[in-house]
Amino acid sequence: MTVGDKLLYSPKELFDSYLHGKKYSIPPYQRGYKWDTKDIERLLKDINEFSPNEDLDLFYCLQNITLVECRDSFSVVDGQQRLTTLTVILSYLDEYGLINEKLQYNVRHETEEFLKEYIFKPSELKTIHNWEELLEIECNKGKDYDYQDIFYLFNAYKTVQTWFEANPDFVSVMKDKILNHVKLIVNLPKNIEEQELFENLNGKRVPLDGADLIRALIITRVAKKEVGDLDDSIKQNVLINERRVKIGLMLDRINLWWADDNKKNYFHQFTKESKASDENTISFNDVTYPINYLYKLYVLAYGEGVLDMEFFEKKVIEDGFLEELQLLQRTMENWYNDKVLYHLILFTSIYAREKSEDSPTLNFKELLKQWKELYRKDFIRFLKKRIANTEVFDDLIKQSERS
Structure with missing residues (x-):
């Protein structure tokens, strides 16, 4: 990964400039949409509590999506739950022009119909009280919507509706946050077959490692935060890019230090205490990325010992994160030497x-x-x-x- 590569995109960019006229396609081998009420409420609560700062370019990171570029679409190999939830939220916020038919479900025809009828354009969905009422309405039209993924889509919309009706003062602020200050890390691997990539992801072996994602977060956030806001935008961009290069070189040096098998064997007595999150699909491969030894030690020192991208996303925002990480590295060098x-x-x-x-x-x-x-x-x-x-x-x- 080069320092200048762009990995982070806002929902506004994902549904507009990133597509270049294409669509996001959910392939048939994917399981249907299945986020429940607590997942959506937690997401809305987290975004609401997040405070973006224009000067520091802070954002709420919704982890990653993995795409395979096809002729007319981007096939969503991983992250369809997050992408679909964003679509439902933006639908409730009346962003129909942004999302209209840009998410294509190939799971079943009825799911496609539901999205087109109720999500991609204004509808009476806000006035439908419950699942049984929706089924009755569609039955009278000669349609059968009694499928699990449609139920979860309907429930997601109603959960979003209930949350915003309970927090009416947050609508405009939340709309701006979701469109511009939520970011997703887009993984677009090359030269790999879609089915192979899907099998790798399900086997917990993703092409983009946790070390890549943490590096992207550090370089993107820390450099801008350290330089701050200058009146001279050209000077500001030069300083930010210089700082990003220096941070990248520093992380490379740390990665090289941990590449020594003797050091790995010595610190393995500690890193074996760390564990992967049950919900995390991102690997922390310390063979390919030796710096993951440091990240494992970091979650033991400053967390609960669980390797999870959400933990690092929150820590990177905090003041002094990079200094804390560097101090831990110096301590390990001191102990070893x-x-x-x-x-x-x-x-x-x-x-x-x-x-x-x-x-x-x-x-x-x-x-x-x-x-x-x-x-x-x-x-x-x-x-x-x-x-x-x-x-x-x-x-x-x-x-x-x-x-």
Whole structure:
């Protein structure tokens, strides 16, 4: 991924300039739309609570969609739930001109009809009270809409309607946020068959890795935030691009440092504590992207140990994120390069990590906490005391005395 590549697009761009006259096509092998009430309410709540700042170009990231470009369309291989939900929300907000027939469902003919009749143009959907009433209306027209994906589409619209009716003052602000300040990361891989790509995604092996996405978020957000708003727009753009290049080079250096198998083996005792989110379809492949070792340590140090893009999307917005990440990297280099720390930390983490009567379990977060609170000599004293209180140490002393 080059520094200048554009990965982030707003819904306004996705449904307009990005398409160049094409449509988004949901292929038949995809499961139907299935976001429920809580998913949509959580999305609306998160967007509503997000505060964009024009000067800093902050945005709410709705993760990624993966597309395959065809002659007349972009086939949505991954992310159809997010793209469809955006379509439903924009329909309620009367953005019919933007979304009109730009999302094509090839799952079944009835789904296509429902979208054309109720979502892509003004309709009586707001006045229909429940699912049974919709089915009755369509039955009188000789149509059968009693399908699961149509039910979820109908429910999504009614959930959006209920949320906005409960928050009428947010309509105009939310409309601007959704159109311009929500962003999606668009993955458009080349030279790969659509079916192969779909199988890779379902097997949790996506072409775009978590390291790529985090890099894009850091380069896009941090550089603009650090430079700030200048009166001279040309100077501002030059400084932003320079900062983006420097950040990219810094991340490359970190990635290279972690490429050493000896370092991977040493820190694996900690990174094995991290785990992937059950809902995350994005891989964090530390073989292809060694920097993922650092990201795994970061979620252990500053999160709940779960590798999830949503966590990083929120952290990147915060002040000092990049400095925090760099400080963690310098700490790991310090631990690894200092011969005394290297052996004491290794021995402690293997043999003296379990909690005792007066000491908690020494996982990575707790170890890092002690390092931050103590001087080096006191940290060494802490590790030695921890080791001295273990049965392993007692056994070593006894063996030494016998010999």
